[in-house]
Amino acid sequence: MYPYSPISLIDLPSTTCYSSSIAYLSVSVRNFNDCLCLLDGRLSQLHTFIVKVYRIHNTSMIINNTKTLSNLKCFSLISFRYTIEYDNHILPYLRQMSQLEKLTLSLIVRHRTSFIDGAHLFNDILSKMLYLHTFICNIITGNVVMDAEFLPTPDDVRHPLIEKGYNVNGYTDYTNLSNGLCHIYSVPFTMDRMHIHSNKFAGGLFITVRYLYLQDYVHSFEHNFFAEISRAFPLLRTLMIFNLSGQEKLRYQPNEQEETSSIIEFSHLITLGLTMCYIDYAKQFLFDFNTRLPYLKKLYIKYEDLMIVTEIFTNNAARANCSKLERIIFDLEPMSYPENFHLYFPLL
Structure with missing residues (x-):
């Protein structure tokens, strides 16, 4: 699920014309090749480039004319699907943006030999940008093979940037030595979307976030974790x-x-996705003695899980949180519904 509809540019003819007078460009594209198409020199006046990339993979394009890169003053790269191309395709182009004054990076990177932490960000990127005055980051590095004798702490991750005047926070997680994870992000957080890939989330206040994706392949998310999430993301x-x-x-x-203070409330939540969850999370969110969802309108869930949790659409404990649902997206649509299905969901 992406909040924008990406376009593809890579297959357009090489004779396609772009206005050379464009100075500010904000665009959503399908892959990094499309991004590079816009930096090939034809947009010679471009100084601000904000790009959201659906997926960074199979990048093959090479920029020979780097004038546009070197002239950029503001660059923002945002992608919420994991990539393994950071070192080979993203980092080399960042190093050519020598005139940047503002840089924003929001990435999920896998299979590096080390974390993208404060030391890497400053030594390999920021220190090369002599005119930079604003840096905003939200970067997850996962599936990193770790050295058992050196497991960076959250302080190790953020301190190199903090001592240079950048406000950041972060956390680390070590499920096993072949699956180290690090998340570093700027504070105060200003983006509208965030991913959290561990129950080791450091907390805080994220007043601008409207879309949150939670993932953990090994550890469960407990009630107290969701209580912290509800406080940290009050306008979700x-x-x-x-x-x-x-x-x-x-x-x-x-x-x-x-x-009753132990009951969690997501006061503004409209859409909830539980399809890729153990059934416990349907009980966590739909039972009103666990969680209150006064404005829930859209639910993604397995039909079998919803049948079990609602006791075939009779359980009163889930009725209140389901009463305002206007749409339910099942993994598999049933051939037919029980008679009381629409009584339980009166707005469907």
């Missing part, structure tokens, strides 16, 4: 979750001894 509108691990502490019924 879309939440997508990928986690196949069952929760260790799941409440199946109200506990009269616990205060």
Whole structure:
């Protein structure tokens, strides 16, 4: 799911004309080849280039005319699908942007030999940009093979940038030595979308984020984790979750001894994605004694999970959070629905 519709430029004829007077360009493209097409020298007046790339893979294009690169004052590269092409295709072009004054990088990178941490960002990129005054980052490095004798701490990751005057935070996670993960991001956070790939999330306040993707292949997301998420992202509108691990502490019924303050509320959440989740997360979010979702309108979920959680659309514990749903997207549509299905979801 992407909040923008990317275009493709790589297959256009080489004679295609671009206006050479364009100075500011914000565009969404399918791959990094499309991005490079716009930096091949034809946009000679371009000084601000903001590009969202659907996926950075199979990059084959090479820029021979680097004038546009060297003239850029502001560059923003955003991609939310993982890439393994950072070192071979992204980093070399960044190093040619010697006149940059503002740089924004939001990337998910896999299979490097080390983290993209504060030391790397400053030594290999920022120190080469003598005119740079603003740097904004949101970078996840995953699937890094680690040395058991040197496992960087969150302080190791962020301190090299902090001591240079950049405000950043971050966290690390070591599921095993072949799967190190690091996430470094600027604070205060100013982007509208964020991915979190570990339950080791460092917390904070992310007032601008409207779309959040949560993923952890090994560890479960517990109730307290979601409570922290609800506080950290108070204006969240879309939440997508990928986690196949069952929760260790799941409440199946109200506990009269616990205060109502333990109930989590996502006051602005409209879209919730649970298709790629263990069934516990449907219970976590749909049972109103766990979570309140007063404005939930769209739900992605497995039909079988919804049948079980709602006890074939009779369970009152999930009724309140389901009452305002206007659309449910199932993994597999059933041939028919029980008679009480539409009574349970009156707005469908």
